[in-house]
Amino acid sequence: MAIIETRRLSFGYSHGTPFEITALDDVSFTVEKGETVAVIGHTGSGKSTLMQMLNGLLTPESGAVLLDGKDIRSDKAFTRSVRFRVGLCFQYPEYQLFEETCYKDIAFGPKNMGLGEEEIRRRVTEAAAIVGLPEALLQRSPFELSGGQKRRCAIAGVIAMRPEVLILDEPTAGLDPRGRDDIFGMIRSYQQATEAAVIIVTHSMEDAAMLADRILVMNRGKLAFNGTVSEIFRHAEELEAIGLNIPASTKLIADLRRAGCELSPDVYTAQAAADEIEAYLRRKTV
Amino acid sequence: MIRDITIGQYFPGNSFLHLLDPRAKILITLFYIVTLFLCKNFFSLFLLLAVAILSVLISRISFRVILKGLRMILLIILFTAALQIFYNSKGTVLWKPVPAWKFAVTDQGIFSAVFLSIRIVALILFSSLLTYTTSPTQLTDAIERLLSPLKLLRVNVHALSMMMTIALRFIPTLIEELNIIISAQKSRGADLDSGSLLKRAKALVPIFVPLFVSAFRRAYELAFAMDCRCYNGEKGRTRMKIMKLGPRDYVGFAASAILTAAVVVTSYVPLSSIFIFESVI
Incomplete structure (x- = not known):
């Protein structure tokens, strides 16, 4: 559903x-x-x-x-x-x-939900673990973090709900x-x-x-x-x-298909495109 | 809500008012405001209100926008009117709710409440047209030019006007930022519209801390960007657009002078001396 x-x-x-x-x-x-x-x-x-x-x-x-x-x-x-x-x-x-601290910032959402202290703690630790924010940083001010860490902290604030x-x-x-x-x-x-x-x-x-x-x-x-x-x-x-x-690799494969190469159309990353072409070349030389 | 603030906004166009020299517009607006406070009777007040409405029509700015702007100050108008009714105890008493109290509603109180309300409406109508029809850059340029005599008193007019330009430039940006921050904190369940006064004041912390942080960040970025383009104040700076008064501006000045004259005559010259011929007959 x-x-x-x-x-x-x-x-x-x-x-x-x-x-x-x-x-x-x-x-x-x-x-x-x-x-x-x-x-x-x-x-x-x-x-x-x-x-x-x-x-x-x-x-x-x-x-x-x-x-x-x-x-x-x-x-x-x-x-x-x-x-x-x-x-x-x-x-x-x-x-x-x-x-003042990352912990408090992540706890803002759960606190507004009216959860108990223990549950808030569980959720903050869990969210911090998911976004890969080290526990040592939780008691630091969010404004001291690097750009990437700040973003993790902010996303954790949403995930904690x-x-x-x-x-x-x-x-x-x-x-x-x-x-x-x-x-x-x-x-x-x-x-x-x-x-x-x-x-x-x-x-x-x-x-x-x-x-x-x-x-x-x-x-x-x-x-x-x-x-x-x-x-x-x-x-x-x-x-x-x-x-x-559309991604450049998908476009390349589409152009090659139009030129008569038998390639799978469902290719979206450079790596997959490289593999697909390599496999195709191997098939042809055999 | 905050999106609806229209006072101070600029609506591009090419009406007579849009094309007036911004310096002329500022002077005419100041003149109008002074006249508004010189005016003493309803006849001249309605004349001024009519001129304000006529100017709105000329500017071709939609009435909905104008009314929206007025709605923002409705509270101020009601408050001033209430004060007038409550505190003006001169004139004939019309209503006295509690005989022991000093408070009474008088005919003069009501008269001055209505008079003041109309005066504020006319003031807002006319002066908001200045920002509606003038872009912020034009406006600050004009202010810089108008204040340039102060340079003789060693006032740094250029720095002042640059500060104003920057401030005006950042109002919409910060409003947009404020809206995003409010939405983001609401998404985390921030409750801004209920609870006691103290609770509501506390609820503003998650809004204003990020806003100030971001204002400082932008200020640093802008300062660096200006430095990178070798900005060092007024020294050696030339202008791309040189302002020049044209026939249109003299028409504006003339209209404004006639209006002031009419208001002064009707307000200060006794009626009997205007209709002197009638009295002779």
């Missing part, structure tokens, strides 16, 4: 001023338990608006968001509990740190490839530990292909495509028309 579902969401900003924009237009999709979904689109495509709607920060002008089959706006207590069940981690989350749906807005923005792999690693380990659904906003097709089971492509407030990674990459030309590029 779908853990989160949207039904025909629409939303606009700044009505009645010259800056009026339609941010979302009739967006419907579902995300299953344990699934990883990437939301792709470039700046202004409505991704961030959509994410803020999923945990009830923004109210849609029309349409509804359903968590576990129940409208998140159905009653006040439920709307508040949705904040904790759908964990939203904003872009550059390290800019939202504020407490143990959300059933974890939403991350560009979690790898401004990180080097290694930092990116680390973040992806911790998302996976959180998912394995809790069976949570993960929604990750990105504009990198490589990232989406690496991590996601399914990709949602947003364009000008509309849901342009919704399908598995291989389904989406078959629409290379349409994607390019809306300004999104």
